[in-house]
Amino acid sequence: MSGPFSDVSKTIFDDKTVLTESYQPEEILERDEEIEEYRYALQDVLFGSEPDNVFLYGKAGLGKTAVTKYMTDSLVEEANKREEADDVHVQEINCNGKSLFSIVRSLVNNLLPSNASPFPKRGLGTADAFEELYRQLDRIGGSHLMVFDEIDHLDDADTLLYELPRARSNGHITKSRIGVIGISNNYTFRKRLSSKVKDTLMETEISFTPYDANELMTILQHRADQAFVDGACDRSAIAKAAALSAQDRGNARQAIDLLRAGAEVAQKEDEETVIDNHVEAARTLVQRGRLQTRIREQTDHSQYILETIAKLDEKGETPSRSKQIHKEYERVADAYASTPRMCLARADFGTLS
Numbered sequence: 199m200s201g202p203f204s205d206v207s208k209t210i211f212d213d214k215t216v217l218t219e220s221y222q223p224e225e226i227l228e229r230d231e232e233i234e235e236y237r238y239a240l241q242d243v244l245f246g247s248e249p250d251n252v253f254l255y256g257k258a259g260l261g262k263t264a265v266t267k268y269m270t271d272s273l274v275e276e277a278n279k280r281e282e283a284d285d286v287h288v289q290e291i292n293c294n295g296k297s298l299f300s301i302v303r304s305l306v307n308n309l310l311p312s313n314a315s316p317f318p319k320r321g322l323g324t325a326d327a328f329e330e331l332y333r334q335l336d337r338i339g340g341s342h343l344m345v346f347d348e349i350d351h352l353d354d355a356d357t358l359l360y361e362l363p364r365a366r367s368n369g370h371i372t373k374s375r376i377g378v379i380g381i382s383n384n385y386t387f388r389k390r391l392s393s394k395v396k397d398t399l400m401e402t403e404i405s406f407t408p409y410d411a412n413e414l415m416t417i418l419q420h421r422a423d424q425a426f427v428d429g430a431c432d433r434s435a436i437a438k439a440a441a442l443s444a445q446d447r448g449n450a451r452q453a454i455d456l457l458r459a460g461a462e463v464a465q466k467e468d469e470e471t472v473i474d475n476h477v478e479a480a481r482t483l484v485q486r487g488r489l490q491t492r493i494r495e496q497t498d499h500s501q502y503i504l505e506t507i508a509k510l511d512e513k514g515e516t517p518s519r520s521k522q523i524h525k526e527y528e529r530v531a532d533a534y535a536s537t538p539r540m541c542l543a544r545a546d547f548g549t550l551s
């Protein structure tokens with residue numbers, strides 16, 4: 199019996215997961231210098247010494263997370279191969295929306311034996327959590343790399359970044375070692391840190407600069423080779439996604455998203471090959487989607503005002519006087535069975551510009 203899915207076959211995508219956010223590339227392209235600096239900072243772990251602390255900064259989508267995962271995975275793999283090297287353990291924590299206590303608590307919980315109860319949420323303080331953390335680190339031993347993504351979102355980053363790198367020299371741990379890796383989109387974050395913390399965290403600073411169109415082409419081509427059925431992605435589509443993203447912020451995530459969205463447009467149109475026009479169409483859809491979300495986030499009256507302006511514009515009556523805008527606004531609000539406001543405040547105009 200044939201069902202709605204019976205004639206679905208792979209037309210454009212061979213492995214779409216390669217173009218999703220959760221995919222970790224096996225190879226990092228166009229970041230050789232950053233990888234070299236990173237390698238230098240971490241390599242002492244292989245000889246039983248503490249690694250340098252590392253601070254990575256750069257705007258969104260420039261490969262900070264992907265490069266970090268690649269480096270820490272490679273280090274664990276290499277340490278496993280060498281008998282004389284310490285065991286390497288890696289923990290990654292996103293600091294967005296977290297307190298210092300909840301971060302230290304997560305570090306502890308990730309280290310506790312599987313049959314132990316988690317560190318209590320209430321009743322104990324941050325100092326107790328640090329104490330338990332040090333106990334667990336020494337119980338396990340080896341080198342522990344702690345990656346703190348979006349570190350600038352943590353109010354008390356100074357305490358965390360003061361404590362952890364000094365845990366060994368202050369005698370809190372003796373059988374284990376800690377390496378701290380901080381990641382931030384916000385370069386000015388370092389200004390918030392006390393000078394003693396700055397010195398330790400910034401032992402190795404690696405800056406991630408925006409990709410240019412050629413670099414994005416290389417990254418996209420490599421993904422496309424794995425993601426698409428042979429011949430289903432034209433070079434023009436890759437060049438388009440790379441050029442648009444390079445013009446914007448040189449963001450690899452955006453470039454990959456655009457290519458995937460372009461391929462989805464082609465797929466819906468039953469085309470066999472993705473070309474530049476599909477990527478262009480996808481960009482318009484993405485921009486429209488973003489605008490829709492922003493409009494939806496506005497208050498009801500802000501939305502009525504937007505509709506008012508759109509209506510006046512459609513009739514060729516913009517720019518208009520405020521009296522006229524208010525009259526039209528009253529009609530729009532009426533149509534939604536809402537009582538128009540007598541006086542519109544600046545806030546009613548929302549955040550759309």
Ligand SMILES: Nc1ncnc2c1ncn2[C@@H]1O[C@H](COP(=O)(O)OP(=O)(O)OP(=O)(O)O)[C@@H](O)[C@H]1O
Pocket residue numbers: 218219221222223225226227228229256257258259260261262263264265383406417450451454
């Ligand atoms: N040099 C690269 N080689 C291969 N893939 C890359 C490279 N740089 C970025 N990517 C891919 O681009 C996407 C975004 O990269 P990543 O998440 O590492 O950026 P980020 O700098 O950590 O951004 P954010 O600050 O927003 O978290 C991921 O899918 C990643 O695999």
